[in-house]
Amino acid sequence: MASKISTELLILILNNVQSTQDLYSSLLVNRIWCKVTIPILWVLPLGQECCINDKKKALCIRTYISCLDTQARTLLSQNGFDLSSSPPQSIFDYPSFAHKLKIDNLVYFISIYSPQISSQQIIDSYENFHNYSDLIGSILKLSDAPKVFIKLESFTSMIGDYELICPLYESLLLTCDNILNIDFKLNSNSQIQLLEKLISVQKCLENLSIVVNTRTECLSLLNFISKKETLKKLRLKKVNFYHLRGKSSPIGQFISLRELYIEDCFGLHESDSLFFASSFPQLSSFYFRHKYYRYPQEFIIRIFKRTNTKLRKIYLNSYTTDTFLAILNYCTNIIKLTLHNLRPEHVIAVFNNNFNELRRFSFDCYCEEGINADKLLCQMAENVPNSLETIIIKMDYDNPWIFSTDSLRKFFEEWCCKGEGGNKKPRRLRIKRSLKSNNSSFSPLNMIAISSEHFKIIEEYGIQFDIKE
Template sequence: MANKISIELLMMILNNVQSPRSTQDLFSSLLVNRIWCRVTIPILWELPFGQECTMDDTKLRKRALCIRTYISCMDTQARTLLTQNGYDLSSSPPQAAFDYPSFAHKFGTDNLIYFISVYSQQIIGSDQDNDNDDYNNKSRILFREICKLILNRCSFLDYFKLAGVSKIFFRNFSNYSDLIGLIPKLPDTPKVLKKLETFVLVKVNDDELIKPLYESLALICDDILNMDLQFISHQYPQLLPEFISAQKRLENLSIAHSELPIPMFCAIISQKETLESLRLKSVNFHQLEGESSPTGEFVSLQKLYIANCTGLDNSNCLSLASSFTQLSNFHCYHSLYNSISYPQEFIIKILETANANLKHIFLNLYLPIPSDIFTAILNSCTMVTKLTLHDISIEQVIAIFNNNFNELTRFSFDYNGLDANKLLCQMAESVPVSLETLVIRMGIFNADSLRKFFEGWCCEGGAGNKKIIVKRTEQARLFKLSDEHLEVIEEYGIPNQLLQTHNSS
């Protein structure tokens, strides 16, 4: 007889089997026995509205079937309302084996919209397909009833995503701001949202109907750990800043595709004691021009991601850069499509402020790395372990190798010259002993140059755990490794699969 597993241990095991993207691996555990089934069901039904949703027709239709189950859990009054509005509930009998809504701990309005849209197309007759107003009204009713069902039955939500309506489903939900505005009016909302840990906001207008939700969230939720704000407007510029400022232990903040008014800037600063990660993508800081005031030190901030932001060289932002003293991971990206120059002074200020604390640096400014930024890396970031620099010269590569970066384990760079033999030969003379992984996008090189580089890199104890990844530039896209190249790789103890060639991408 098989040994019995305690319920607590089984829950721990199955919770670790599930993936944020898929619950597929859990389905087989439903068939083991009744105990496994009772433990698995709550885990499976925690995620329907929290998983990432793709537009794959087959998968979307399968996942939309959860709407039928939720309808089975509704009371008589709600079911009667749906029937009166044209829903055929024959596939959703008024009974369910479990109290499925009580298991929900993650809720995204976008997933609910997707599922309702697919479900409504299947349930409501095709003779009503041309009546957009009627179709929209039916979908809104079902949305409201499921929101009420989940918020009334579940004990808490730790993830809440508020998203705009995709064009694909605009026919069903031409406007649902009033539905979102009703959420804070439900009696169980304060209890359910009190334990909220993650809040995501995507493409939602700050109109008058949604204003009550923001105001309620600021009063109810003060222990949020993660905020992700994308494509936000500022019709009411104080709403989101007040919500952010109300948090006592915010660790991760991401803002994308937005103007950044002064209240939002101040809200970011208000989290300087707890913030560990800050991501800013396509954010305009030009509204912050003017007199700067001391920011203070961000005592916990470890990771900073900047991509295609503008206006970062004003005095307020430079003061902000001087406050990132504990930064260990800095990622800055500036694309070809951004016509405004990259924030050179801001980048240098970060490098000089964080200095030896910086362990991971990623810089892709589209243009070659300028000498001032490169010098700041050499002089200030001496303890870096992972360094990625796009488009640098041979001289800059050799300067990195000669700079006594004793902790450098991974170095990645682009060299745009067609002939890479000179590069490999010069690198061989001063490759850091600590270097384990080298990633290069470069041109053509012969086997002799590769051998010379390996002689310099692997001279002590062979290849060990060393790894080189070569990515082809556009100029060298037809270049392939010859038998001579492969013999050199084998000679120095580097398995063939560790030298990878990729097209430029």
């Protein structure tokens, strides 16, 4: 039966398989399935997250070495590698499938796979980058490197030392010009210059993520990337905007940017940063995470004003009354809204604001007197948007919601049937637990007073219900 599936359809199916174990199983079906599955599996090793004790993933180095030509194998032998377990032959050209590269993974896996270089190979692996930087840079300069890396789509480097990564950057500049996703950690102005050069040669860069040492000034880089017309998504973490003091609008307009992620950045509360908030005229998604003492209220409001009804997705881990009112006033076409520490009256305000396109609303609710869940559910029911498909409520273990079956039924009646001529629409309700319990007998169901009668109502209205950590 499997042999009757066309190769094109099989590729589409297996590309959507999430389980690595299932992909390994598909290798055993027949030769065609094996030939299709191998490239999908070998996209993963250097592009996925790894942990400090992940020895199995490091075995990919053994296979990669088997694929190298005589020149490359000689280079490795001269640098102290024992190649006896990697004979010079392989069935597939495995390196050509590596379209995603986290250089940290490559360095880390080499350190685990080659114990001759470090006696404490796992514990000290991240301290031995200097043993491999020239080696990796040399590998990328080999004659076969362009054939492998010309297809590179994603590149990540969290190595902060300029001297260590310089050979690598120089090699990539000559090899890769079609990278879609770049994720970098920047510790110096020299690194910024290298990154600018790498970005400048990319023809279709869409996603850029930058984590910055707070002492490093990267405003010139921001001005540089604002001119990258292909850029659609930008993530800035720990950028120090205090460097904007006294400067007159050094950052250009990100006219093509659609998604902006700002995490734990400094100095956005200052007036010199406000013009930066006006640099995103086409923004459709805004993610903001803040944990420092000066909340940049005016900066956030300026973004809402500038993008206005174009803004469709918002995530704020904290807010003020004024920023909340700005969402209600300017972002009326919102489809996905996530807000933390909402007061009950603000939850009701979201439902009363005629967000006619809102599909997903995620929130946790705070009240010093505790949450009157019955009252809140009944008030939510009065103006629940017809478009709303998913509600995610994050609950604290110490303040569970307690609601009756009557209030739950009333809410579901309005949510599922309103405007549909009595026909019930499938909806999704998720409860997220915000605090772990040390009690071994703890169950997520303990967070809410829920009984078999509640579950009957949930089933009656066809609600997709789940409780998650």
